[in-house]
Amino acid sequence: NAGVTQTPKFRVLKTGQSMTLLCAQDMNHEYMYWYRQDPGMGLRLIHYSVGEGTTAKGEVPDGYNVSRLKKQNFLLGLESAAPSQTSVYFCASSTGQGANTEAFFGQGTRLTVV
């Protein structure tokens, strides 16, 4: 019963390095999201997807790219990491619309950029 799985769970990057965070869900959800969480800032939406092959910008998209080539996977890329991207990253998926929609989250990826 995996739900939403994020890999890796922890990572330390040097400034300028690139990396990809993987989010996988096994609930056949259409909607997927990437957030970052910094102290006192709550969760801020980076990018989201409303279906396979679609992506859209969230509140803080700069410095990140995403792809949704398969319905179950949503990838977040950092092309050239900066210390300001040190954060906890959460992925989520949901069925989409409606008052009873529930978003399920992965356990988070703790990224440090030095």
Place this chain on the structure above:
Amino acid sequence: RKEVEQDPGPFNVPEGATVAFNCTYSNSASQSFFWYRQDCRKEPKLLMSVYSSGNEDGRFTAQLNRASQYISLLIRDSKLSDSATYLCVVLLWGSNTGKLIFGQGTTLQVKP
């Protein structure tokens, strides 16, 4: 201005107290509303959806006022286990369909 705003707190209350959290949202295209709970360094989890008519789940009551673009959460008879951060969440419709926006969260500490 953030699309969803909450008083960050912290709210420090004794066990058994009643505590209320407020949230305002700015986008009139907001379709659905939720309260999530987040424990320290863990992922957020759905606490309850918020319906226009108001809804209750045990000690928790949620209210929505679409005219004022205001959402509230009331916790009665607080327990130590209620200590957490409570996140107000809005799901958008229209040109931003599917966009799920979180407030910055309100921290609750329930003390013996």
